[in-house]
Amino acid sequence: MVVDIVQSAPQVAASGATRELLAFIVSVGQTFMKGVPITIGLAAVFTILTSFCACNPGRAWWHKRDLVTDLCYWLLIPVITRYLRIGLLVIGAAALFQVTTANGLIAFYEHGHGPLATLPLVVQMIVFLIGQDIILYWTHRFFHSAKMWKYHAVHHSSEELEWISAARFHPVNLFLGSVLADVVMLLAGISPTVFIVLGPLIVAHSAFVHANLDWTLGPFKYVIGTPVFHRWHHTAADRGGEKNFAATFPVLDILFGTFYMPAGQLPDNYGIADRPYPTSFTGQLVHPFTQ
Numbered sequence: 680m681v682v683d684i685v686q687s688a689p690q691v692a693a694s695g696a697t698r699e700l701l702a703f704i705v706s707v708g709q710t711f712m713k714g715v716p717i718t719i720g721l722a723a724v725f726t727i728l729t730s731f732c733a734c735n736p737g738r739a740w741w742h743k744r745d746l747v748t749d750l751c752y753w754l755l756i757p758v759i760t761r762y763l764r765i766g767l768l769v770i771g772a773a774a775l776f777q778v779t780t781a782n783g784l785i786a787f788y789e790h791g792h793g794p795l796a797t798l799p800l801v802v803q804m805i806v807f808l809i810g811q812d813i814i815l816y817w818t819h820r821f822f823h824s825a826k827m828w829k830y831h832a833v834h835h836s837s838e839e840l841e842w843i844s845a846a847r848f849h850p851v852n853l854f855l856g857s858v859l860a861d862v863v864m865l866l867a868g869i870s871p872t873v874f875i876v877l878g879p880l881i882v883a884h885s886a887f888v889h890a891n892l893d894w895t896l897g898p899f900k901y902v903i904g905t906p907v908f909h910r911w912h913h914t915a916a917d918r919g920g921e922k923n924f925a926a927t928f929p930v931l932d933i934l935f936g937t938f939y940m941p942a943g944q945l946p947d948n949y950g951i952a953d954r955p956y957p958t959s960f961t962g963q964l965v966h967p968f969t970q
Contacts, residue, residue: 713757717882717883718753722740725740728890729890729891732892732893733891733893734906734946735840743839743841744839748959749841750843752847753843755960760857763850764861767858767859768862769784772784772787772866775866776792790870791869791871793868800870803869804876806869807873809928810860810864811861811864811926812926812927812928813931814864815856816931819831819856821855823921829966830852832951832967833849833966834852835913836950836951836956836957836958837913838949840891840913841891845886847963850964884904887906888908888909889906891906893906894907900929901929901930902930903927903929910945910949911939911940914947914948915952919939922937
């Protein structure tokens with residue numbers, strides 16, 4: 680009997696590992712598939728809008744030269760982001776709050792923790808949006824520094840800026856940018872429910888500010904990021920490329936002297952000075968490490 684148990688132990692361990700691998704694959708597939716309907720919906724909306732209000736008239740977004748690259752980022756980056764966030768959360772919880780067990784982590788993040796978690800959900804959403812944007816503003820400026828630009832250049836490499844260019848971020852940029860901001864807000868006590876509610880809206884707004892639209896929203900241009908506001912950021916450095924760092928609230932750029940929206944002008948001529956620059960998905964992921 681003992682011999683049989685000893686002999687079967689490796690098989691049990693192997694089957695357990697197989698189940699975990701299959702569960703991980705299913706989880707990745709579910710994360711991937713969640714992005715499909717959102718992608719189709721945004722594609723339809725911006726196809727209609729840009730036919731009437733294009734900032735830079737020309738070829739349609741589905742004809743852009745590096746569309747395949749953008750699609751790879753758009754569909755794969757959410758998967759990368761999810762697991763980077765989970766990893767950072769585990770490390771942060773263990774380091775800051777000595778939570779190391781699976782059940783402890785589940786309990787810790789199920790409803791948030793601390794004073795912030797006791798606030799009404801709407802208040803938490805406001806706190807999250809403001810806190811996240813402040814963090815993103817400064818990490819964005821950090822990635823425009825000489826040492827970090829090679830990672831952020833991936834995001835600026837699209838010469839035909841469209842809504843689908845919004846997800847073009849190098850994993851290093853993600854790790855020290857949006858993922859870090861999310862983890863800081865979660866560790867501060869914001870409920871994960873906030874992510875569930877705001878997640879689709881954040882994705883839609885990111886696509887909106889990269890869309891080929893001539894919208895400034897008039898006086899609201901100081902309140903919420905618009906396509907013209909952010910498209911100036913994707914122009915050359917001596918124009919608006921070193922301005923407009925805020926992801927959501929332009930008031931941060933006003934406060935820190937980096938707001939740029941010249942009256943009566945529209946941005947154009949996007950991309951980076953580093954030519955030629957890899958246009959493929961894998962080429963762009965590797966390129967910063969070759970510099």
